[in-house]
Amino acid sequence: MRPALEVLQPGLLTTVQDLGRVGFQHTGMVAAGAMDAFSLQVANCLVGNRRGAAGLEMTMTGPELKALEDLVIALCGADLGATVDGVPLPMWKSVVLERGSILRFRGSRRGVRAYLAVAGGICGEDVMGSKSTYLRAGIGGMHGRPLRRGDILERGDGPVHLSRSGRRLSADRIPRWGKRAEVRVVLGPQEEAFTDEGIRTFLTGEYQVTPQSDRMGIRLQGPRIEHRETADILSDAVAMGAVQVPADGQPIVLMADRQTTGGYAKIANVISVDLPKVAQLPPGGTVSFRQIDLPSAQELVIRQESFLKRLEAAGRSG
Amino acid sequence: MILSVKPLGDSAVTVQLGDAIHPRIHRRVRSFCHHLEKDVPPGVVEWVPAYGSVTVFYRPHVIRYDELVKKLTDLAADLDRVQLPPARLIVLPTVYGGEWGPDLPFVAEHNGLPPEEVIRLHSGRDYLVYMMGFVPGFPYLGGMSERIAAPRLERPRPRIPEGAVGIAGKQTGVYPLETPGGWRLIGRTPVRLYDPGREEPILLRMGDRLRFQPVSEAEFREIREQVRRGTYSVEIREYGGGEEA
Numbered sequence: 412m413r414p415a416l417e418v419l420q421p422g423l424l425t426t427v428q429d430l431g432r433v434g435f436q437h438t439g440m441v442a443a444g445a446m447d448a449f450s451l452q453v454a455n456c457l458v459g460n461r462r463g464a465a466g467l468e469m470t471m472t473g474p475e476l477k478a479l480e481d482l483v484i485a486l487c488g489a490d491l492g493a494t495v496d497g498v499p500l501p502m503w504k505s506v507v508l509e510r511g512s513i514l515r516f517r518g519s520r521r522g523v524r525a526y527l528a529v530a531g532g533i534c535g536e537d538v539m540g541s542k543s544t545y546l547r548a549g550i551g552g553m554h555g556r557p558l559r560r561g562d563i564l565e566r567g568d569g570p571v572h573l574s575r576s577g578r579r580l581s582a583d584r585i586p587r588w589g590k591r592a593e594v595r596v597v598l599g600p601q602e603e604a605f606t607d608e609g610i611r612t613f614l615t616g617e618y619q620v621t622p623q624s625d626r627m628g629i630r631l632q633g634p635r636i637e638h639r640e641t642a643d644i645l646s647d648a649v650a651m652g653a654v655q656v657p658a659d660g661q662p663i664v665l666m667a668d669r670q671t672t673g674g675y676a677k678i679a680n681v682i683s684v685d686l687p688k689v690a691q692l693p694p695g696g697t698v699s700f701r702q703i704d705l706p707s708a709q710e711l712v713i714r715q716e717s718f719l720k721r722l723e724a725a726g727r728s729g
Numbered sequence: 730m731i732l733s734v735k736p737l738g739d740s741a742v743t744v745q746l747g748d749a750i751h752p753r754i755h756r757r758v759r760s761f762c763h764h765l766e767k768d769v770p771p772g773v774v775e776w777v778p779a780y781g782s783v784t785v786f787y788r789p790h791v792i793r794y795d796e797l798v799k800k801l802t803d804l805a806a807d808l809d810r811v812q813l814p815p816a817r818l819i820v821l822p823t824v825y826g827g828e829w830g831p832d833l834p835f836v837a838e839h840n841g842l843p844p845e846e847v848i849r850l851h852s853g854r855d856y857l858v859y860m861m862g863f864v865p866g867f868p869y870l871g872g873m874s875e876r877i878a879a880p881r882l883e884r885p886r887p888r889i890p891e892g893a894v895g896i897a898g899k900q901t902g903v904y905p906l907e908t909p910g911g912w913r914l915i916g917r918t919p920v921r922l923y924d925p926g927r928e929e930p931i932l933l934r935m936g937d938r939l940r941f942q943p944v945s946e947a948e949f950r951e952i953r954e955q956v957r958r959g960t961y962s963v964e965i966r967e968y969g970g971g972e973e974a
């Protein structure tokens with residue numbers, strides 16, 4: 412491990428995240444991990460890391476970071492107005508961050524969460540096979556907490572191949588986020604807990620992201636979704652993207668820090684490839700839901716998976 | 730045997746094996762997990778049992794929904810005849826009342842019982858861990874006497890300490906982490922249900938039985954010190970009781 416970055420300012424909420432704690436949800440252990448896993452994986456691939464290496468998730472107002480040696484970095488996800496020593500930093504591209512230079516963010520221009528990967532991977536406390544920070548239990552990453560001023564981030568060992576800079580994601584692959592998103596869902600598993608009218612409302616209404624949204628869930632406000640009898644179900648497991656509807660009829664999209672189980676009926680689940688759109692919605696932004704069938708949703712995950720696999724292989728062969 | 734199989738998004742599926750909180754349905758859930766563990770289909774990442782269901786998380790690029798559902802349906806045949814390994818009994822020393830259980834007087838008064846009787850009823854039976862969830866290491870317990878049921882606080886406390894033993898309605902539970910919460914607190918255990926530094930960070934598993942063993946404040950402090958030093962070993966034995974809670 413080698414010192415890589417010094418935190419001069421931590422920003423609103425900057426945490427170490429990878430793809431989350433897999434395999435322990437049956438113990439109640441929350442998965443955590445990147446809210447926008449696509450952007451983190453692309454950032455890792457561009458600097459030659461494994462896709463699932465840990466990086467920084469930076470929210471709204473990014474941090475201020477000083478390079479302690481020459482680094483190869485890539486910044487993906489939300490456009491938070493990044494600059495290096497005052498010069499705008501290109502995104503979705505690996506670049507060299509020279510020793511002593513300072514990475515700053517001027518604030519959110521598009522999207523909410525940006526991801527910084529460093530060649531070698533960001534080091535952090537590993538708990539149950541993941542470095543993801545889970546704030547509520549205070550585990551993973553930087554002692555289970557957001558970054559603070561004065562923290563030193565270390566990177567994995569190994570020489571920096573400055574030649575690995577300059578890789579970019581092809582322009583047609585770069586997601587475009589706005590204040591409005593249309594998100595595809597697979598209905599269920601408890602769609603029968605809702606009236607036909609309730610399901611129609613959900614699929615035609617426009618929902619606004621409330622300020623109470625966080626890494627646990629995106630809380631929405633809009634046309635009230637009608638239950639048949641009750642919003643309560645016998646508690647069962649939830650997944651990322653599950654759309655829970657409590658008795659007030661206002662949906663919540665469960666995200667990275669969701670509890671493992673829940674007792675509210677789930678009307679639908681956001682499909683995997685559309686989760687980043689939800690993760691990048693700003694407070695006040697709006698979302699509408701469109702139903703697609705399961706085979707089509709799976710086709711989309713499979714295609715994205717093979718794309719990321721190719722990108723990873725290309726990054727590691729150079 | 731299966732009530733329904735439903736997709737939970739494009740990478741998980743929920744197999745419904747019952748629709749009530751009941752030891753017989755719980756046994757079916759345990760049997761299904763037992764089968765799954767012995768023969769994990771390729772592409773399956775993990776599974777989460779609940780009161781009446783098991784949700785299986787998988788990678789659709791390795792196994793497609795239809796193929797997985799077929800395998801899971803096969804596993805669910807004959808669940809009532811599965812021989813299960815004996816359950817574990819885990820003993821949690823617990824100090825009741827006083828500063829450790831500030832709501833014990835309320836629970837007693839609410840039910841028209843002396844506090845000692847609440848302690849006797851609460852510690853006098855073994856609880857079944859139906860499922861784990863909510864936060865790391867939290868057990869959903871069944872089997873509490875309805876004679877000590879109590880409503881939740883109207884205004885949840887902003888901080889409930891780790892190890893707090895509480896009652897909410899007809900349920901009892903133990904908080905593995907400091908969290909906000911509305912449960913009525915009747916006691917505290919020094920044993921850590923969740924300890925990230927331990928080899929097995931999570932103490933309990935679905936299917937375990939849990940016993941609360943009343944201890945004095947002095948014993949509580951002594952055990953807490955041993956837990957801190959890492960010298961305390963939790964009492965875990967084979968559960969000798971019957972199948973039904």
